[in-house]
Structures are given as C-alpha cells and as structure tokens.
Amino acid sequence: MTTTPANPPQAASVWQRVRRGLASSLMALSAIAMAGFFSACEGPEPYTEIPADVMSARPTGTLSAGDVIQVSYPGAPELNTTQRIQANGRVSLPKVGDVSASGKSVASLQSQLSGMYTSHLQNPTVLVAVETAAAGVYISGEVNKPGKIPLDRPMTAFEAVMEAGGFSKFANRKQVVVVRNQGGKHQRYALNLDDTLSGANHNAFYLRPYDTVYVKQSRW
Template sequence: MSSAVRSLGFASNGTCWFRATALVVLGAFSLLFSGCASGPVAAGAPAKVMPDVQVLNPGDVIRIAFPGSPSLDTSQQIRRDGRINLAIIGELKVVDKTPAQLEAELLKAYDSQLVSKEIKVTLVSSAYSVYVQGAVMKPGKITPERALTAFDAVMEAGGFTPTANPKKVIVIRQEDGQVKTYPLDMKKVLNGEASEPFYLKAYDTVSVPEKISWF
C-alpha cells in the first residue's frame, strides 16, 4: 500500500473517531437535559416574602389569650395540616397568616362570645427552618431567628466551597401544590453588584452546584 493510501486511510479513521466522539458528547447532553426536564417546575418571579412580616408555619407553637374570657386561653402547636382546634369554633386553619391577621379572624369568629373585644396571638416558638445543600462548607438545616435571604443562608452554611458555581444557585420551594425552582446568580452579590434580595420561606432548600469540569 502506498504512503498516500495509508495517509488517506488514517485521515478517514481519524474523521470517523471524531464523529463518533461528537455523537457520544451530544448524546450525553441530550440525556442531561431530558433528565432536567422531568424535575421540579422552573418558576417565574417568586411570591414576595417581606422580611419584617412573620407568618405562621406548621410546627409553630402559638398562644391565644382572651383577656375578657381567660377560660378560652390556649397554647397549641400548629399541626402538619396547618390547623389548630379551638373551643366553640373547632378546627381552624392558621398557617400563612400573621399573628395580627389571625387575631382579626378570631375576633369575628368569637364576636358573640366575648365580653372584652380583645384577643392576643403570640408566637411562642417557631419551626421556621431552611436547608442548604451542595457546594457549601457546612450543608444542612438552618433554623434562623430572623428573616433570611438565600445569600444569608449560604453564608450561615459556611459560604461557598472553592468548586462552587455561585452563578447557578437555585432555590427549591413547595408552592401551590408543586415543587418549583428559582434560579439565582449570586456571583453578582459577590462582585458587589446591586441585586434584589431573595427572602426564603419556611422549608425552602438552597442548592449550590459545583462548577462543571471537562478535564
């Protein structure tokens, strides 16, 4: 076989190898994106969470005081279904309400039973917690005593690891009967750029991915 033919055969084999490799890479990307499509729903703008507004969550312990009718006073832990059981009116859903909103609702419900039109709802202990997973120094559960942003949660978890990709952080949230994801670019925060804080809700998960390395 001449050297020209051998050279041509090598080029042909090299081309085939390149094409095969390209097909494998494309196939891997297809599997990656098809797998992502079956995961949580990508959501738009999240519902606003005000840092100075405290809402009640399952697991919270609340005290309801009736100054004019102390026999009705009660302290209860909010059940997983978001309800408590009260004298006279029975079952009542209380989650996602502020103590002030619950007070107003109870005043209407007990209107005919009260001598003194006054009810006080106090949060005794909070079950508010969030989770941080992935490329952070101390992944796990955080139980804050204040409103927390996603960036705050990452810092509470020890900050990013050297392999973290802060541009691709997502918040996973159960909302409206679905698991939704909210993408966040925390690189902007690290660079000192202005960005709107993303306040977390109870049981949110902040997921920090690692940078993709091909080598």
Template sequence: MNYPKPRWSILSHCALSFLLVLALIGLSGCASTSSRQSEEELEALAQARKEASEPLVLKEGHVIDISFPGAPHLNTTQRIRPDGRVTLPTIGEVVAAGMTPERLASELSTRYASELLNSQVLVTVTASSYPVYVTGAVARPGKVLLDRPMTVLEAILEAGGPDFTRANLKGVRVIRIEDENIRRFTVNVQDILGGRSVEPFYVAPTDIIYVPERFSWL
C-alpha cells in the same frame, strides 16, 4: 522486516495513555460528585414533600388569631413565645406549641365553656416562620426557618454561608414545588456577591437551595 518504533511514537503513546488515565479519573470524580449532589437534592426534596403533607402544628413564632363568635370581647392575637405558651384573657397561660389549630380551639372551647354563649372557637395562624432546605457546599446544611422574606443569598448565609473552598456559586440551584409541579431555577450568587447583579431572587416556603461543588481533578 520489523523496525523499532521511533522514540516520538513511543512517547506519544505514553502521553496518550497518561491523558486517558487522567480523563478517566476526572470522569470518575465528576460522576461521583454528580451522584452525591443528586442524592442530596433527592433527600431534601423528600423531606420537603413529607413536611408539606403533614398537618400544621403550632410552634414558637407563630402569630395566631383567636376569635370567639359568642364572646367577641375575648378575641385576641398572640405570638407563641419561646416557651410554647400564650397568655389569654381570664384564663392566663395556655400551652399552644405542639397542637394543631383545631385541637387548641377545642381545648379553649372547654376552658372557656362557662363564659361562652356559643361554644365555637376559631384559631387561625396569621404569620409564621417557614422552612427552606439549604444543602450542598455550605457550612451547616439542613433546614432553615425564615420569619421574613429572604433572598437565596440570605438563606445561604443563614445556613452558615458557603464553603468558599469548594462551592460553585455561579450555579446555585433552587428547586420549588408548586401545585405538585417541580420547578428548577439557577441563580448566579457569585454575581450577586460581586455586585454585578442587583435583581434579588426571593425564596418561597419549602424551597430547596442546592450549592453545588466545583469539579476537582485531584
């Protein structure tokens, strides 16, 4: 004999089905968010590797030592100006930005030829800005140039600050390349902002800083 199912059983099945649908939607959203986050991290990592493999090119903000072993009175230290130039003894302004140190040294050797007993010229970068990559839930994701030691929080602020409507500041990830090895760190920026953590985490050149999004069920 077939008996009608009790109302509570039908409701339980409906509730179970509804919860299952919600769970599937949530898992789909989590998978989509996780996939998007992984893609952003991989893109930033590829960009960091690309720039690390490229030869050093002089640019605005670099401080360079220019030394002349055959004429030490010409030795000078210069910071490359926003117009890409430096001002040197006797020859005046020279465009330095866009050149490698070796190419600039070769050009200076030619331009100073009449004053040098030894044609060797050495160009060394002694200070410079360095890039880090800030991505994820921030206002302006992308490359940030730092000209002084900075913490992970300061680097995020340089990228316009976190998007507080979606950023998960408790799990900020820092990816660092050291001697072809990849190291990963997790920094609780929320505790730093709340004054509950006083130990700063300083970023290193070419670090990737990823601010993940909070999972949303909607």
C-alpha cells in the same frame, strides 16, 4: 582486530521501556481527548427561566398547621400557653376553646384573640409569637451547615445560605440551584449569588416553603 558487539538483550530492554512510555502517553492523551469530547457533548442543564413573579416577595409569615406558637396574656400570666397548631388548623385556648389559627398572620390572630377575651379578662391584651415554624427550606451542597431552615419570615436564597453558615471554601457561588415544586412538577432555577455579593445584581430571589437550595462545588 575484533569488535565487541552491543549486548542485544540490553538494547531490547531499553526499546521496550521506550515503547511502554509512548503507549502510556498516548493513553493519557486519549483519555483527556475523550473527556473533552463528552464534556462538549453535554447539553445545558434544564433550568427554568426565572419570571418576575417567581422571585418577587409574597406575603409570608402566615401561620400553618404544625407551627408552635406562644400565647401570652399580660393581664393574666397564669393563662400563658404554648400550643402546636393542629392538623385542622386550630388551637385550644383557655376560656375561649378552639380557635382557628392556620392561614392567619400573627398580628391578625392577636387582634382576634384580644377581641375574644374582652368579656373574659380585665386586660384582654393577647400576644402571639412563633416558637417553631413548621414550614422551612432545605439547604445542601457547599455550605457550612446544611439542613432545614425555618421559613418564619420572608427570606431570600442568599439569606438562607447565610443562615446555613455561608458558602464553604469549595462553593461555586455562581452556580446555586433552587428546586421548587410547582403544580406537581419540579422547577429548577439557576442563581448567580456571586453577583449578589459583588453588587452586580440587585434582584432578590425569595424562597417559598419547602424550596431546596443546592450550592454546587467549584471545579477550580
């Protein structure tokens, strides 16, 4: 009786497929292991420790060059004017000429102008309002409306994110970075705004003109 031998080419083909499958699996495992290795080797990002004076509120709202202000005269509305504060910090107003505005609060400028118009108007009341603030902060990363936000009032990092439309669905609220230029060097402060939302952290981080707030993307 003659036994029919197995088909050698077919057996070899099966073995080659098994070998290719094993090789692919080993390469995948190797890639995962290497990714884990490099991830473990990465050191902590160079964030700056946040001292109390950096995050505390400071008097803001002072006028600066580039701000556009509205000056209104209730007793003489024909004098109403909109002015951009010039590079030298001054504005040119009817009847009184050039007036220094940069570095002053809205209230102090109003008081000064009312005094200056006492001899010019029967009702010397003057009202000043900021139409467009030149100083601002920049919001980027995982927010719904990234861009520049006018800093026309004391503003926290959390408020700035809300002004930018809030967190996107991919945002990592625990990883919000504020980049600030201090003394010609960039300082990076890491904030956990998830704690702000949950109430676990009651400390507010107040922004300074031209800060950049970057919301990182969640890895999960």
